[in-house]
Amino acid sequence: MASDSFQKSGAVDIQITGKTFSGSKGTLLALKDILLTINPGEFVCIVGGSGCGKTTLLRIIAGLETEYEGAVFLDGKKLAGPGLDRGVVFQEHRLLSWLTVHDNVGFGLAGLSREERSRDVRRYIGLVGLDEFEYRYPHQLSGGMSQRVAIARALAARPEVLLLDEPFASLDALTRMRMQQEILRIWEAEQTTIVLVTHDIEEAVFLADRVVIMSPQPGTIRNILPVRLSRPRDRSDREFVRVRKLVHDELFAQNGMAHLAPDNF
């Protein structure tokens, strides 16, 4: 974390007091009292089981959910709706099937000359290692490659914050591990703030500066654990395993579910 060296941008200040969804079966309190400050350039992972509101939280930061109580600030500015200062990667790649990789990455770039645009697009395609696939179409790419394109698209507008919603959940285990290393490399190269939502404890501990553990009903922050391990991290390292267990215990301890936790984890 190089947050205190100089005034960097990408600080996220979350002060959500409540978020409810109302449907035909009444209202559901999805989030309650979420107070979280994310430092510029920090890598934060949010873990929790399904229904804990972690995706809702990310969607609020992205500006896709605007009905909630409280406020979210980016570099001191109150957020209202989506903006190019935040890049978003979803679990599905959400690429446009009729555009090439190049045009998908450049989709959100406005107000640039053709040359500048092309140069920026190439830079980000290069950053995710897909130079040879610039003029391919999404259906010609593998799942991992598509997700790289989605990351390049999110980064191309040079956001202050990159928001990732279970970005590797639908990839196979090997590709997932490779993508985790990739995202760290990209983070180090771009120095953007990253908020990544996952249900994979190991992924969170492998990536994050801090792991935010959420619990459901209503979705709230249970604990925040700093991961003070140098990178690259070794998943079999004793300290790594210890932190992973800490996160795990914290997740399963909630609501007296400790007895459900698998042994010898």
Place this chain on the structure above:
Amino acid sequence: MSTAEQNRRLVWKGGTAESTAKPPDNVGRIHIPDGLLGWIIPVGVLLAWERLASLGILPPNWLPAPTVVGKTIYQLAVAGDLLKHAGTTIARVAVGFLLGASAGTLFGGLTGYLPIARKLLDPSLQALRSVPSIAWVPLFLLWLGIQETSKIALISVGAFFPVYLNLSVAMRHVDPKLLEVGKLYRLSSFQMVRRLILPAVLPEYIVGLRSGLGLAWMFVVAAELLGASSGIGYLMVDGEMTGRAAVILASVILFAIFGKVTDWGMNAVGRRLLGHRAR
């Protein structure tokens, strides 16, 4: 299960797999490519038909030989009738299809994009759709007269519904997850339509245009059969009145050719527009 037994089973399994995977021995057989297979019956029928006609088994006023039909088309072409009648019919289809497809695009786009427009218009249009379109003929004749207008109106009605339905449904079903991407980049409503919705619905829209064109051809036949003084449909009626089966058959063949060629053209345009995307 003992190991020996397992082995035996494996061998046995392997044996069946091999025998099913390998096609039966076809040495000495004639291999016909799949594409040619479909030609066997039509060519055979044509040859038999020609032979039966030339032997006088098929009466020429009932089913003239294919060569006679071919000669009729040739004579129509030489006399200039073909150009005149085909030109009239093609012009009717073109104008009717353009009007119908334009209206279908307008209403389809409107009801697909605006839920309020759909709630307002769709029930009425669906109700109109359930009227078999030929049933409009007497009304159109009464309102619009026996001249071109009524024919073009009928063809337009035929072309309208497939275009309307395909576009409207496709626009309603554009993946909301893709629309969210547009939201993230703060696209205006206009950009949303131009950059996300239109490209997303293009394949379904082209399907609608193709079926609309097909129906336009169907309806031009109906319109021309029910009262026309020119056009290929008129040729058919004329052939029937004068007992010339060859003219009727020639007209049928001309309709088939024009329908096929225009569909092929539309398909080619569609494929070009869709580029390399996978569908």
